[in-house]
Amino acid sequence: MRKKPRILNRETVARSRLFHIEALDLEFSNGATARYERLRGSSRRTVLIVPLLDADTVLLVREYAAGTERYELGLPKGRVEPDEPLLEAANRELMEEAGYGARRLEQITSLTLAPGFLGHSTCIILARDLYPQRLPGDEPEVPEVVPWRMDRIGQLWRDGECSEARTIASLFIAREHMDCG
């Protein structure tokens, strides 16, 4: 493994309510130098939940996505409150977004979005043994819940209804995890 580049300098170049953009001056082990920009994530963690209604059916939610300006189908997700245990946060988000709680919650991996310019990482939580339980959320409208067959993951990107890499990767990972465990 190569020696990591040395960080010569880091500075904040822009900031908004949610985002914090940082410039990094790096010197690589071969002597080359380069300036990178990256987005500092919030210090709060994010959970993405794979809620299995039964072994063959996952619950997706349809929500408005401001980035792509359309409704997107995806797994429920949300931010962990300060001092909130990870699995409790996952259960709370599941109740708020999908109207279910889970008796069995397990972190299966973590995923990044674009490690080259985002520090952000999402904890992927498998949720099983579900029961109906709704908590009021902070969304401007209640998400629509869409049960989806696990053997139809391919249809998600073929139909174009779900474009999110994190959702698609997590569904495949959950399927492999269950096949192996």
Place this chain on the structure above:
Amino acid sequence: MRKKPRILNRETVARSRLFHIEALDLEFSNGATARYERLRGSSRRTVLIVPLLDADTVLLVREYAAGTERYELGLPKGRVEPDEPLLEAANRELMEEAGYGARRLEQITSLTLAPGFLGHSTCIILARDLYPQRLPGDEPEVPEVVPWRMDRIGQLWRDGECSEARTIASLFIAREHMDCG
């Protein structure tokens, strides 16, 4: 399908060399209003390439990721130049990052990273019939090329060497695509 929210106002709240942060005031069809922040992508498209050396082996590259401050294993990727055809850009990036060209290139889908706050979308290109061909790239160091067996995708996130949702989703999608076609 619900009626999309109305965009009441949009404004730039911060900007750097690479990033452009926009605030959006939305009114949902139920009357609720909310302010969202999102990152405007560059107008340039991005390609991510799944280069198959043979039916069982994909080429990954190991590169320094400034967002997570570590070397990450992932699929080769890069930005499409203005007026550059998509598949030509994919082939150029493949030559620059992995030292191979492809005689057969095909777009299989597009993926977003976090549609809630990023407009950005990546075109996923399957590359087959490879031949050795290197082009000099603009990276500060030449990426290390790592052949990886397609039946060991699961090892990527279990080992923690590859955390990127886009790479993992694309490998599974390519595998399904080949099984179906």
